[in-house]
Amino acid sequence: MPVLRLRGGLVRAGSVLALLFPLPDTVAAQQALAVTNTVPLAFGRFAAGAGGSVIVSPGGVRTASGGVVLLSSGAGSAAQFTLSGEPNRTYAIGLPSAGTIVLTSGTGHSMPVQSFSSNPSGSGQLGPGGSQTIAIGATLGVAASQPVGSYSGSFQVFLNYN
């Protein structure tokens, strides 16, 4: 019967589907990665002087190069993200590339943020409880006689299960 033969074809096709469809079910059982920003990246207060840079390490240590003078009254901070997901699962960390992030003042001036680095670096592993904290630092480029003011911006990190 033509129609039955057609059904037979369908059943076999269906078994192929059945073999391949369990994958989405497995995926659905995973815990999705979730990320929350808990601490912003702050370069603190400084005088530009002859220009240079302000470096904030993932450990939150702030240093200056060139003519930049840091003020102790305005300490910086490394950005911190809290991740949650599958316990013990490893994941990759994607940081902004050079030339994509700038901080801007309300009066149209800007400073580039470069050389992002993270701890853990490159990839991390969620703990047995399914969470981990990532710290991120970067380098701020400061021009000679950079105009006085408050500068702000934002950056993105991309996290992905390995």
Added chain:
Amino acid sequence: MLEFTPPGRHPARTESTMNGCDRQSFRLWALSRVLPTCSDERNPFQEIQMKSNFKQASLRAALAVALAAAAVSSYAVEGVAGATATVIAPIAINNAVDLNFGKFAPGTGGSITVSTDGTPSSTGIVRSTTVAPTAARFDVTGDANATYAITYTGTSTTLSDGGTNSMALAIFSDLDAGGVTSGSASSGTLSGTGAQSIYVGGTLTVGATQAAGTYTGSVKVQVEYN
């Protein structure tokens, strides 16, 4: 005969490849697992051909779904953080008043001291009152409430008449014109409006046979945020 073709739709795209049931339709059936309802008359040969195509179409559909699922399983997430920086006003210093020891005669020799509030005191010499001594005042400006370091490197250790005669100079300072005659301020804190003054006094040693003349030197004060 006139044919109407809607814009953007080519007549060839609407052709069915198999008895009125095109491949795209088969893929949709495979995904939804619903039997095709194509009711066209077929001969057995066409039926076999159709079954074969159907399997291929199903496999393609299944593969497509699996790949899509693999993409979903990546679970990439994006975190966004704010970033800030504050550029403050550079620190500046301006000499508002000079350190001036006034006029005096050497007498038996001795010294004259001008305190940080400008009050003179002396031993051995004879002061003239025609020129009032003054302590030096330096006005510092910068970021409100900022702390800074103060150094005096380069300050003259002697005042000279431009020739071979000189008098030894020692300085001291404070931040409030408190009238001190010793010690020096090594750090300061700018006010809420970003200002502070440094007052510098000094002691000049005068010889009994000090040559008459005008003696000059310089007091240098450097400030730096810390």
